[in-house]
Amino acid sequence: MLLEVEPSGGRFTPLQNRLQITPARLSDNLKRMAEHGLLRHLSPLERRHPALPEYVLTEKGLLLRDAAKAVQSAEGMLGYGRLSAKAWNLPLLLALHYEHTRFQDIRFALGQVTPRMLSGRLDELQLIGAVDKSIAELPRPAYIYLLHQDSKPPVRRLAADLSSLL
Amino acid sequence: MFKPGVTVWYSVKSLDQTIDFYKEKLGFEVNFHDPDTGMAMVNTNTKDCIIGFSEAEEVVPSTSSTVFEVYDIVHTRELLEQRGVRFIGDTETVPGMAKLATFVDPDGHNLMLSEELESA
Structure with a gap:
């Protein structure tokens, strides 16, 4: 919605037509x-x-609109559809970009995510090819999660764009 | 300073209902209608006098009347009432000036018929 307010002239009817949602919603x-x-x-x-x-x-809305633009651009480059439609997908990718690679590290970086939710999101992102999972032997054997090679540039760009807004 | 032409704009709740009213009941011609932007315009029977409509979430009925001149206010009022147009109050007379009859569009915007008195 943030992205559509200005193109719709800030008016209710064009906004509804662009978003294709009910007037009540x-x-x-x-x-x-x-x-x-x-x-x-x-x-x-x-x-x-x-x-x-x-x-x-x-x-505040303009700031978040710019953040939404950065997210939309990253999603386009990643090519996996609207990842932001599901909670934690993008924060998770950003956590991997900032080199939080082990499950507990990622969980700590994200703060409020539940282990079950995090596990589910990691599995989904691995399944579509955005994230790679492997085993690290040191300091003790554990799964590590890394951005797939193709995911790195868009996520790097997203991190830079969001940082520039702060 | 001004070029010829007057446009009156109203916010409306439903463009479809509004167009139905101004086209079918009042007999005006739609010269612009864009459902995507929720905007439309009708030509009145006076050249370059246009009424524009823009759909809005919240509409406050205008009590400032757009006044349409008629030759016979009694006949015109009867005709419009037969078409389902709702009038407010009786036809009133401003001595030495005009007879006036107020009616409303689907959003409650005030409109008015005016018949100039012969002596005016």
């Missing part, structure tokens, strides 16, 4: 985004013309 999402300070809802009395925006991104 869009309304609910917009309300929640406004509550979180990402959007400002302009009242009918604040709008000088009916064709002007009903919603505008706040400074």
Whole structure:
């Protein structure tokens, strides 16, 4: 949604048409985004013309919009579809980029992820070829997880893009 | 300073209902309709006088009337009422000026018929 607010002119109907979701769901999402300070809802009395925006991104919204652009670009380069649609996929890839390679290291780096969730995501990313799994002998035998060779440049770029926003 | 032409814009809840009202009930011609952006315009019967519509999540009915001149307000009101147009109150007279009848579009925006009095 963050990416579609401006191309839709900040108006409800074009936004709904671009997103192809129900009015009730869009309304609910917009309300929640406004509550979180990402959007400002302009009242009918604040709008000088009916064709002007009903919603505008706040400074925080613009920042997250840029982050969403970076994510979208990385997903395009990775070629595995919308990885961000599932929780933890992208943080996990970023953790591997920052050389957290062992399960417990990754888990610690991600903070709130459950072992089961992390295990599931690692399996899925390995299955599609984004992540390689191997055994490291030292200091003690353990599985390690690494970004696949082809995944490294897009994830490196994503990390750089997100860092530049901070 | 100004070029000829006036456009009145309204925010509306449903472009389909609005177009149905202005086209089928009032008889105006749709000159632009883009469902993707939720915008449309109709030509009134006066050259370069256009009404534009833009769908919005929240609509506040306008009480500032767009006034349409008619030759016979009684006849026009009857005709529009037969087509299902809702009028507000009786036809009123401003002495020495005009007879006025207020009606509303599907969003409650005020519109008005005006018949100029012969003596005006």
